[in-house]
Amino acid sequence: MFSSRRDFLQTTGCGFGYLAWQAMAQSQAALANPLAIKKPHHQPKAKRVIFLFMQGGVSHVDSYDYKPRLFKDDGKIIEVADSRSVAKTGKGALQRVMKPLWDFKQHGETGRWASNLFPHINQHVDDLCFLHGMHTEGVAHGPATLFMHTGTTSNIRPSMGSWVMYGLGAENENLPGFMTISPSLGNGGPRNYGNAFLPAVFQGTPVGRSGQPAKESTIKNITNAIWTPEQQRKQFGLLSALNGEQAARAMPGDTDIDAVIRSYELAWRMQNNAPGAMDIGGESEATLKLYGINEKPTDNFGRQCLMARRMAEQGVRYIQVNYGDNSNNPAWDQHSNLPKHGDHAAAVDKPIAGLLYDLKQRGLLEDTIVWWGGEFGRTPYAEKNGTGRDHNPLGFTVWVAGGGFKPGYAHGMTDDIGHMAVDDKVHMHDLHATILHQLGLDHEKLTFRHAGRDFRLTDVHGHVVKEVLA
Numbered sequence: 001m002f003s004s005r006r007d008f009l010q011t012t013g014c015g016f017g018y019l020a021w022q023a024m025a026q027s028q029a030a031l032a033n034p035l036a037i038k039k040p041h042h043q044p045k046a047k048r049v050i051f052l053f054m055q056g057g058v059s060h061v062d063s064y065d066y067k068p069r070l071f072k073d074d075g076k077i078i079e080v081a082d083s084r085s086v087a088k089t090g091k092g093a094l095q096r097v098m099k100p101l102w103d104f105k106q107h108g109e110t111g112r113w114a115s116n117l118f119p120h121i122n123q124h125v126d127d128l129c130f131l132h133g134m135h136t137e138g139v140a141h142g143p144a145t146l147f148m149h150t151g152t153t154s155n156i157r158p159s160m161g162s163w164v165m166y167g168l169g170a171e172n173e174n175l176p177g178f179m180t181i182s183p184s185l186g187n188g189g190p191r192n193y194g195n196a197f198l199p200a201v202f203q204g205t206p207v208g209r210s211g212q213p214a215k216e217s218t219i220k221n222i223t224n225a226i227w228t229p230e231q232q233r234k235q236f237g238l239l240s241a242l243n244g245e246q247a248a249r250a251m252p253g254d255t256d257i258d259a260v261i262r263s264y265e266l267a268w269r270m271q272n273n274a275p276g277a278m279d280i281g282g283e284s285e286a287t288l289k290l291y292g293i294n295e296k297p298t299d300n301f302g303r304q305c306l307m308a309r310r311m312a313e314q315g316v317r318y319i320q321v322n323y324g325d326n327s328n329n330p331a332w333d334q335h336s337n338l339p340k341h342g343d344h345a346a347a348v349d350k351p352i353a354g355l356l357y358d359l360k361q362r363g364l365l366e367d368t369i370v371w372w373g374g375e376f377g378r379t380p381y382a383e384k385n386g387t388g389r390d391h392n393p394l395g396f397t398v399w400v401a402g403g404g405f406k407p408g409y410a411h412g413m414t415d416d417i418g419h420m421a422v423d424d425k426v427h428m429h430d431l432h433a434t435i436l437h438q439l440g441l442d443h444e445k446l447t448f449r450h451a452g453r454d455f456r457l458t459d460v461h462g463h464v465v466k467e468v469l470a
Contacts, residue, residue: 034166034199034201035165035169035173035177035201037169037170037171038168040168040440042437042442044441045367045403045404045438046369046403046404046438046439047171047317047367047368047439048312048315048367048369049161049317049403049435051319051320052323052355053322054323054324054331054344054348055145055187055325055332055375056141056329056334056375057144058373058374059377059389061100061377061380061389062115062338062341063114063117063118063397064113064114064399065377065396065414066104067100067380067414067416067418073097074097074099077094078095079092079094080381080419095381096382096386097380097382098381098382100115103115108122108124110408110409112130117342118352120349125408126407127360127401127407127408128399128400128407129400129406130398130409130410131400131426131468132412132413132421133412133414133422133423133424134373134396134397134412134431135393135394135420135426135427136148136376137153137393138153138375139393140391141330141333141375141391144376145375146191146192150192150196151432156196157455157457158195158197158198159191159194159195161180161317161320162178162193162194162198162202163198163446163456164318164441165317166202167439167446168317170317172315175311175314175315175316176316177315177317178205178318179206179311179318179319180206180322181214181307181308181321181322182207182209182211182322183320184324184326185210186327186330198448207278207307211325213300214300214302214303277314278310280293280310283306287306290354291303291305291350291354292351292354293306297347301321306354306358309355312359313362323344332374334388334389356370365402368402368403369403369404369438370402370403371400371435372399372400373396374396374398375393376392377393377397378390380418381417392419394419395419395420396414400468403439404438405438405470409468411465411467411468412424412425412426430463430464431465432462434464434465434469443456443457444456444458
């Protein structure tokens with residue numbers, strides 16, 4: 001009597017049947033590896049994304065969206081016909097126009113308008129593609145931040161980085177394919193880099209946390225201070241042997257054991273590779289200076305940006321660099337102290353400019369998409385007695401660079417005060433669709449079956465903005 005099909009194959013025909021079954025099982029396991037590199041839907045222009053998230057909402061009318069009328073009509077009371085006030089009162093709300101606190105001028109060979117809020121980034125405007133007609137969902141930080149990351153304001157959905165990993169797989173088997181540097185615990189928290197209903201292997205790996213110095217940022221529990229490397233190798237060998245025994249007894253088609261084994265193997269490889277990937281100690285003094293490292297106030301964000309470049313070099317597919325904090329009123333959220341924008345800009349301006357220059361000189365910008373922006377913009381009128389600006393999801397600016405986007409190009413427009421997107425409008429769903437397109441993914445085909453229907457990042461919306469593609 002044979003207790004199982006495996007026993008039968010092992011003991012009959014000199015075991016040749018078992019050898020054949022093993023070969024088939026190994027082939028199926030290789031095919032079942034969810035992190036294996038997958039064929040894109042079409043020829044990609046980019047391999048990876050670095051998303052520079054300015055948490056809280058940078059004021060576009062104080063940075064990149066030049067509106068002469070704001071200087072001309074500063075202090076005037078005008079009627080602003082946004083949808084909320086019209087729905088509530090039947091007419092527009094009265095608001096006081098507030099001019100930008102920073103001066104604008106044209107930059108680069110393309111003559112793009114930008115204020116002196118970001119003087120270092122302004123030196124790279126000829127590499128940037130500005131989207132001036134952005135609009136999004138959610139007027140509060142939580143819903144708008146979730147929407148930017150997951151395509152929904154409230155439901156639990158996979159983050160964009162998880163979708164990218166699901167669609168393309170990982171380039172480096174020794175590192176996570178999706179990493180988020182110094183993420184915030186608020187306004188969505190882990191949901192902003194979570195996998196939701198996608199397999200857990202596609203979730204983002206946090207490196208440090210918001211408010212923690214970047215020099216202390218690492219992946220949790222990546223090192224073992226108790227056992228020596230030799231002891232750890234023996235432990236891993238024993239664990240692998242036990243897992244192998246368990247796998248040999250598993251029923252054919254049982255993927256749970258295989259998934260656990262893969263997670264242990266990845267953790268072992270990460271322990272030996274991830275610390276080096278994030279260690280900037282071997283970088284030249286010139287590179288550290290380029291990013292503003294060991295200088296105030298740029299040291300912290302400079303380290304984050306340099307880590308992002310190192311991750312990009314080593315095949316990490318989706319990298320998010322977060323500038324924010326863990327409060328309910330995050331970094332760029334200046335309702336009553338707009339000059340604070342200047343402090344935040346001083347902390348990120350040189351590091352971002354350094355990242356753009358470094359990627360370009362290393363030949364990485366060509367196939368890397370750098371995406372800069374917040375969850376929304378800010379209003380062109382005064383708040384809190386003229387000391388700040390309110391949230392504005394109706395019209396704002398983001399920029400992208402590299403990865404096949406048109407350099408030195410401006411697309412879309414807000415109205416003459418910068419309040420609402422009016423021409424060549426780009427919804428956040430459209431931006432998601434366009435970035436996926438550049439990675440070789442069709443946003444309508446990138447779906448996952450869950451709860452009886454197919455889901456996608458862009459839901460049933462979004463289109464590729466071909467005008468911004470080189």
